[in-house]
Amino acid sequence: MFAPLVQLGGGNLLPLAFLSMFLLVGLGVAAYGVANLRTYVQLKSMTPTDAHAVGSGLVEVEGEAAPGPRTLEAPFSGEECLAYEFEVERYHADDDGSNWQTKASGTRTVPFLVTDETGTVGVKPTEAGLSVDRDYRIVVGNDEQPPARVRAFLAREDDLDHDTASFDVAGISIGGDRHRFTERRLDPGESAYAAGRAEPTTAVDGESPTVVDANDGGRFGSLFGAPFVVADAGEGEAEWRHLKLGVGSLLFGALFSAIPLYVLSGALLG
Template structure:
């Protein structure tokens, strides 16, 4: 049997397991969220344990700047990829990625509650820009590339007298943000907020949402509960199906090798 084919089949097992684990996590989160209904913020006063709320994302004390667009937000995730080709094959390779965020408030008609996003599984709207070789980068991306060692501009050209040949690789810039004033949903653990910065008469409840052992998932998204469940299912189902197929192929190959 071709050695390359053997390596591909053997690699299918760990890939399949990875897809099953990550996809299963999303499906588990969707199931957990479906078992609860969002509650008014005021009802979280002195509340502890798993809870979900939805409302508007508001600034607590600080904001952060998303690295690709330079936009002010409350939390972000980003990834920069480059298309690398080898003969007839090619794939997107990640050059740089990261995430960041600060405490923020979820506010509804009844009050506001602080959220600590550290350790959350964020499901935010995706913004993607794909840049072809030789194409000029938007100003915000040009500034990012200029200050990042992991990513180089792909704007080279070769002068052929009658025309110019553009060189380099395609790049894909992906960013997800929780913007100030956007719709927001969170499922997490509610605990007593001990920061002591709550003003008398404020609509802020003395509770904070965060990651914790009392809840199996901590999810933040910029949509409502039903939209969050939909995103989790769309992310998890293809991974689980792909994982099952990969594991099945690997097991059949190993069994055939051992017993035939």
């Protein structure tokens, strides 16, 4: 039923380009799933090391998160934390259905400590390696204003330190639509897990070694290079998150790619 839409000889190539775009998106999502499954396998092959025994090289540690030289103030709840992610979504509805669309998102982290009964190690988290669960969410109706703290955060975003944060909130207009504000955090005193490269010469608040990202940075570096994961959970939960994300992304990407791949192959071979 789709094949007549694609004409390769002197016909309309727009549907071909459209289907190719969908195919590339699907393959990209599937590749992201494979990368997360790879990280899961890497984490599964490792064993947590007691803090006092951490030396150098690839390690994983788990314990309790403790502040380093400074902490952060979470954007929507105002809670003291060591890392956070935020997301601003707008509710969109039309004839094709309704869904929440991400309009702004961001991540910020600071170095912190992980302690267990044997000692303390430093951790330097990155945006790419952070895995935190939801701690705060509020939905603001069409005729409502966000809480004062939310409005103040969005208003002052341009003044934040972009060397230690990445944000995208440009062009946000709150009025007239339902919006959802979500915050995920790693708080002092919570369970914490870190897998990465231990550097004996790097310290956090006087404590060394420190677990750092062995890659050049960026989300794809952590996914396709040596593992680097910082989570507000123990080892098992951190592994489960990557397994769940990997399987879900792989299945979605495969299904998303199936129809355009079938149509394109039929057009090229038929």
